[in-house]
Amino acid sequence: MKVAIIGYGNIGKAVEQAVLTAPDMVLSDVYHHNDNLSRIKADVAILCVPTREVPEYAQLCINQGLATVDSFDIHTRISGLRQQLMPLDKQNKTVSVIAAGWDPGSDSVVRAMLQAIAPQGITYTNFGPGRSMGHTVAAKAIEGVKDALSMTIPLGTGVHRRMVYVELEDGADLKRVEKLILKDDYFAHDETHVIAVPSVAELNNVAHGVNLTRSGVSGTTHNQRFEFNMAINNPALTGQVMVACARAAVRMKEAGRFGAYTMIELAPVDLLAGDKEANIKALV
Amino acid sequence: MKVAIIGYGNIGKAVEQAVLTAPDMVLSDVYHHNDNLSRIKADVAILCVPTREVPEYAQLCINQGLATVDSFDIHTRISGLRQQLMPLDKQNKTVSVIAAGWDPGSDSVVRAMLQAIAPQGITYTNFGPGRSMGHTVAAKAIEGVKDALSMTIPLGTGVHRRMVYVELEDGADLKRVEKLILKDDYFAHDETHVIAVPSVAELNNVAHGVNLTRSGVSGTTHNQRFEFNMAINNPALTGQVMVACARAAVRMKEAGRFGAYTMIELAPVDLLAGDKEANIKALV
Numbered sequence: 078m079k080v081a082i083i084g085y086g087n088i089g090k091a092v093e094q095a096v097l098t099a100p101d102m103v104l105s106d107v108y109h110h111n112d113n114l115s116r117i118k119a120d121v122a123i124l125c126v127p128t129r130e131v132p133e134y135a136q137l138c139i140n141q142g143l144a145t146v147d148s149f150d151i152h153t154r155i156s157g158l159r160q161q162l163m164p165l166d167k168q169n170k171t172v173s174v175i176a177a178g179w180d181p182g183s184d185s186v187v188r189a190m191l192q193a194i195a196p197q198g199i200t201y202t203n204f205g206p207g208r209s210m211g212h213t214v215a216a217k218a219i220e221g222v223k224d225a226l227s228m229t230i231p232l233g234t235g236v237h238r239r240m241v242y243v244e245l246e247d248g249a250d251l252k253r254v255e256k257l258i259l260k261d262d263y264f265a266h267d268e269t270h271v272i273a274v275p276s277v278a279e280l281n282n283v284a285h286g287v288n289l290t291r292s293g294v295s296g297t298t299h300n301q302r303f304e305f306n307m308a309i310n311n312p313a314l315t316g317q318v319m320v321a322c323a324r325a326a327v328r329m330k331e332a333g334r335f336g337a338y339t340m341i342e343l344a345p346v347d348l349l350a351g352d353k354e355a356n357i358k359a360l361v
Numbered sequence: 362m363k364v365a366i367i368g369y370g371n372i373g374k375a376v377e378q379a380v381l382t383a384p385d386m387v388l389s390d391v392y393h394h395n396d397n398l399s400r401i402k403a404d405v406a407i408l409c410v411p412t413r414e415v416p417e418y419a420q421l422c423i424n425q426g427l428a429t430v431d432s433f434d435i436h437t438r439i440s441g442l443r444q445q446l447m448p449l450d451k452q453n454k455t456v457s458v459i460a461a462g463w464d465p466g467s468d469s470v471v472r473a474m475l476q477a478i479a480p481q482g483i484t485y486t487n488f489g490p491g492r493s494m495g496h497t498v499a500a501k502a503i504e505g506v507k508d509a510l511s512m513t514i515p516l517g518t519g520v521h522r523r524m525v526y527v528e529l530e531d532g533a534d535l536k537r538v539e540k541l542i543l544k545d546d547y548f549a550h551d552e553t554h555v556i557a558v559p560s561v562a563e564l565n566n567v568a569h570g571v572n573l574t575r576s577g578v579s580g581t582t583h584n585q586r587f588e589f590n591m592a593i594n595n596p597a598l599t600g601q602v603m604v605a606c607a608r609a610a611v612r613m614k615e616a617g618r619f620g621a622y623t624m625i626e627l628a629p630v631d632l633l634a635g636d637k638e639a640n641i642k643a644l645v
Contacts, residue, residue, distance in 0.1 A: 094580035098480075156642045176645055183478050185645040186629055187471070187589075192644060193605040193632035194467050194598060196382075296378030296604075298597030304590040305471075313582030314478060320580075321477040339630075339645045345470055346625040348477035358440045360476060361460055361469040361623045 078327045079105040080320075081117050081143070083134055084125035087283070088148065091316025092123050099320055101350050117141055120330075121323045124148075132158060135173060139165045144326040146319050148178035155181060155339060162337035172330040173337040177322040178315045179307075180204070182340050184287055187305045189341040191291040195301045198293025203231035207285030207311060209239070215263040216241050221249030224277035231288055232268075239269040244277045285311040321348035362611045363389040364604075365401050365427070367418055368409035371567070372432065375600025376407050383604055385634050401425055404614075405607045408432075416442060419457060423449045428610040430603050432462035439465060439623065446621035456614040457621040461606035462599045463591075464488070466624050468571055471589045473625040475575040479585045482577025487515035491569030491595060493523070499547040500525050505533030508561035515572055516552075523553040528561045569595040605632035 080096050082089050085107055096104045105119040110126065114137055121144040124134050131147045138145045139162065149158055155176045162173045176182060180202065188200055205228065212227035219225070223246045230238040241258055245251060255271040258264055274280065289305040307314075322340065325347035329338070349356045364380050366373050369391050380388045389403040394410065398421055405428040408418050415431045422429045423446065433442055439460045446457045460466060464486065472484055489512065496511035503509070507530045514522040525542055529535060539555040542548055558564065573589040591598075606624065609631035613622070633640045 091580055091582075094582070098580060152645070155645050156638060159641065179478075181645045183474055186474055188644045189629035189633060189640070190467055190470055193629065194463075194602050196601070196634065295594065295597040295601035296375055296382060298375075298378070298594045301594065301598060302590075302592040304588075306586075306588040306590075308586040310579065310582045310585065313579040314585060317480070317579035318478050321480075339641055341630040341641065341645060342628045344626045344628055345473035345477065346623075349473060350480065354440060356473070356476075357443065357623055357625065360472045361436070361439050361465045361625060 079103050079119045080323055081105050081119035081122045082107045083122050085109050087312040088315055089125035091312040092125055092319050095317045095320035120327050123319050123323055135162055139169050139171055142169050142171055144171050144330050145173045146177050146322045146326055147175055148315055148319055149176050159337045166337050167335045170335050172326045174322040174326045175337055176339050177319050182318050185341050187289055191303050195293025195295050198291055200291040201235045203288040205229035205231050205286055212263050215261055219257045221246050221254045226277050226280050237267055239264055239267050241271045242274045242277055242280055245273055283311045363387050363403045364607055365389050365403035365406045366391045367406050369393050371596040372599055373409035375596040376409055376603055379601045379604035404611050407603050407607055419446055423453050423455055426453050426455055428455050428614050429457045430461050430606045430610055431459055432599055432603055433460050443621045450621050451619045454619050456610045458606040458610045459621055460623050461603050466602050469625050471573055475587050479577025479579050482575055484575040485519045487572040489513035489515045489570055496547050499545055500542055503541045505530050505538045510561050510564050521551055523548055523551050525555045526558045526561055526564055529557055567595045
């Protein structure tokens with residue numbers, strides 16, 4: 078299958094590596110943000126643009142009959158995006174896989190499966206340690222902050238600590254910056270520590286992680302315990318998930334199952350390269 | 362949906378509990394092993410018979426147009442069962458979900474997803490601590506053994522220790538029993554300890570567990586680490602998985618997607634009770 082990459086930041090570069098190592102894919106083209114996208118030659122377009130631009134780029138590609146994959150990550154708006162793209166995909170006889178990263182994405186698959194096999198109970202998704210993009214951007218916007226990095230630290234039961242490393246502008250006052258950060262809506266509800274450092278660039282690290290737990294009930298039997306952990310390179314995993322979903326999108330399109338899907342609506346076997354029968358033999 | 366349970370041992374009873382607690386299911390009937398099965402009134406039959414009898418009972422139900430679910434667990438013969446039931450399901454316009462337990466089953470979903478998101482690497486599935494049915498049956502068949510229990514102990518990297526608890530017949534010699542067990546093909550390849558106990562019944566415990574690990578490569582990035590753990594009541598989990606798959610079988614039948622499927626061919630959302638949109642909002 079021929080794959081186009083739209084957007085060439087961290088995620089676009091990771092997707093490129095995953096496409097080039099996939100045995101069943103050919104990279105047709107990498108389109109930078111401001112390229113002309115009116116005639117993309119590919120079976121599937123992987124959208125590596127900022128989340129807020131996903132709807133616009135998805136429509137542009139779907140209208141050309143391409144399958145699309147994105148890693149749209151605003152949890153509360155995923156269902157809306159799905160509803161928005163669904164009729165377009167059906168009209169253009171194609172398939173979009175949306176919210177295809179690790180959370181939302183592969184974590185969602187784990188959450189759905191654990192809810193199915195222990196329907197009563199509580200799932201906690203604990204993120205990190207790792208950089209939060211949203212919180213980092215919020216901290217960078219504070220007056221007196223030259224550069225910032227907000228790390229998410231898991232404290233268990235879905236509670237997180239924010240460690241905010243700030244590089245101050247000349248003459249900025251740490252106490253004042255700290256006060257502004259602590260009252261920002263991004264930080265006001267969590268335990269937050271603000272630490273001044275000489276260079277934020279020196280802390281740069283794309284490591285991230287998840288600890289997802291569920292204690293639940295199967296039938297009438299309580300105390301069923303489940304745990305999913307990962308410690309990963311964030312853009313590399315996101316890129317690989319998107320590439321696996323690109324494969325599923327093309328297969329579902331070929332099967333005539335047009336529409337917009339989240340990862341919990343895909344069969345895991347469709348994410349895999351190679352022969353379906355062989356994968357069933359090896360993995361079931 | 363109306364559910365029939367075929368077979369009423371440990372698993373049949375666990376399935377009954379899971380059906381009775383499911384908000385979208387009605388238990389139509391429980392058929393014991395020797396019941397007349399010529400006119401089952403249900404949408405889906407959950408086959409809780411011994412693994413070797415699954416093909417026979419599945420055919421009997423499929424020929425009546427019922428959807429079926431089984432937890433057939435001989436890994437090397439799952440693909441064969443799928444090939445055998447596939448044309449029957451298509452001919453009778455119905456759906457079978459096969460090998461629907463926790464391994465094969467929900468573990469298979471985790472293995473498939475981890476292979477998709479880190480395609481290069483090694484997955485180790487470590488079982489236990491918990492009772493191995495196959496090894497227990499093999500130990501019970503040894504001359505001089507009145508009752509036995511073989512526990513599987515995980516040593517990591519897919520290597521297991523066998524702890525065999527034996528209740529000896531009057532006058533039986535432990536040394537001789539131990540020798541016979543150690544040379545039995547079930548035990549000859551693993552570290553095995555044989556321990557005499559006054560009562561095997563007193564050790565009875567249906568707890569089991571899994572520690573599944575993968576270290577792999579996403580794109581060109583090595584050292585991606587994943588781990589899935591569970592500590593569960595074995596029949597309760599198997600029963601709940603089968604009930605979740607019964608729901609998926611009926612939904613796929615309604616969608617006209619006739620055939621035989623393993624769990625890695627199902628969309629996780631189809632395993633869940635309730636409204637699809639609401640589940641997507643809650644879990645993605």
